[in-house]
Amino acid sequence: SGYHKVLEENRKLYNQVQDLKGNIRVYCRVRPFLPGQGSPSTVGSIDEGNITIVTPSKSGKEGRKTFSFNKVFGPSATQDEVFLDTQPLIRSVLDGYNVCIFAYGQTGSGKTYTMSGPKNMTEQTQGVNYRALGDLFKFAEQRRGAFIYDIAVQMIEIYNEQVRDLLVTDEIRNNSQNGLNVPDASLVRVASTMDVMELMNVGQKNRAVGATALNDRSSRSHSCLTVHVQGRDLTSGTILRGCMHLVDLAGSERVDKSEVTGERLKEAQHINKSLSALGDVIASLAQKNAHVPYRNSKLTQLLQDSLGGQAKTLMFVHISPESDAVGETISTLKFAERVSTVELGAARLNK
Numbered sequence: 001s002g003y004h005k006v007l008e009e010n011r012k013l014y015n016q017v018q019d020l021k022g023n024i025r026v027y028c029r030v031r032p033f034l035p036g037q038g039s040p041s042t043v044g045s046i047d048e049g050n051i052t053i054v055t056p057s058k059s060g061k062e063g064r065k066t067f068s069f070n071k072v073f074g075p076s077a078t079q080d081e082v083f084l085d086t087q088p089l090i091r092s093v094l095d096g097y098n099v100c101i102f103a104y105g106q107t108g109s110g111k112t113y114t115m116s117g118p119k120n121m122t123e124q125t126q127g128v129n130y131r132a133l134g135d136l137f138k139f140a141e142q143r144r145g146a147f148i149y150d151i152a153v154q155m156i157e158i159y160n161e162q163v164r165d166l167l168v169t170d171e172i173r174n175n176s177q178n179g180l181n182v183p184d185a186s187l188v189r190v191a192s193t194m195d196v197m198e199l200m201n202v203g204q205k206n207r208a209v210g211a212t213a214l215n216d217r218s219s220r221s222h223s224c225l226t227v228h229v230q231g232r233d234l235t236s237g238t239i240l241r242g243c244m245h246l247v248d249l250a251g252s253e254r255v256d257k258s259e260v261t262g263e264r265l266k267e268a269q270h271i272n273k274s275l276s277a278l279g280d281v282i283a284s285l286a287q288k289n290a291h292v293p294y295r296n297s298k299l300t301q302l303l304q305d306s307l308g309g310q311a312k313t314l315m316f317v318h319i320s321p322e323s324d325a326v327g328e329t330i331s332t333l334k335f336a337e338r339v340s341t342v343e344l345g346a347a348r349l350n351k
């Protein structure tokens with residue numbers, strides 16, 4: 001039955017690879033050129049899930065490198081299109097799944113645009129965060145009569161390995177219950193898109209208060225909107241609990257250690273540490289290692305329940321199109337490839 005053993009082994013490998021594909025998705029998004037920018041583009045071509053980056057070389061000859069992801073959104077992709085491909089994942093929270101969505105990339109590459117939206121937001125330019133909650137309310141409403149849902153949110157910021165609650169106002173403090181992952185962070189029930197808008201404003205104001213005059217702190221901290229969903233099946237009485245983290249990560253740019261000192265160096269070291277800890281956790285989950293190094297950073301500790309197991313993870317990897325950003329763009333895409341399923345799947349098959 002050597003033959004059957006081989007068949008069985010093949011089936012196992014196939015299932016493992018399928019699992020990886022199902023659990024970790026990577027979408028790449030290219031920011032359009034901003035008004036007034038005229039530098040040539042570093043993006044050679046985009047074809048479904050493939051993106052080719054053109055790298056200049058000293059001899060004047062161009063290099064080309066292609067990266068593959070689950071999907072690549074070009075510069076003209078709308079917020080609507082981006083959300084449409086995220087919607088099924090978000091809805092699975094109502095069925096009791098834990099979901100994690102990250103925005104990764106260098107400062108200025110469009111992370112906040114994807115997750116929240118631009119400064120002067122219209123309905124068309126609303127980001128994933130608003131759309132996600134709006135969609136959960138809508139879907140919960142459609143299931144009315146069969147399920148009762150309770151939806152509550154937390155907003156926190158991680159800066160230099162310190163966690164800060166972004167939803168503290170006196171009024172909210174009085175009405176809040178205890179959070180799950182961050183026992184001290186306010187957990188606030190929301191029932192409408194209006195509630196969410198108000199909370200986001202509170203969060204954004206609190207975030208700005210922490211910013212020093214010297215540097216824009218928001219690009220050097222991770223911000224996380226967590227949505228807790230509890231649903232009761234009215235027929236069976238079963239309770240389903242799901243949770244979704246929407247994370248706008250700190251800018252991934254490498255800083256030249258010889259050029260920064262003091263606070264700035266400390267920030268850079270903390271960011272480096274937490275982003276690589278995140279990469280390590282995702283890689284070790286994908287390889288189904290017995291030990292997953294969650295405790296190496298605040299970020300991975302917070303997300304522990306929502307990474308791995310039955311959790312679903314999506315990483316939006318952002319790149320800037322300018323050719324002067326090509327160095328960061330390549331290292332961003334390499335990081336993304338490291339967390340992406342395809343490469344890990346191949347590594348496993350070679351074992």
Ligand code: ADP
Binds near residue numbers: 031075108111117
């Ligand atoms: P990050 O959060 O990565 O630092 P931002 O989201 O702040 O970057 O984006 C930088 C600038 O580019 C902002 O002015 C933003 O509105 C704009 N921008 C980013 N992505 C897009 C996009 N897809 N379409 C139009 N403008 C965008």
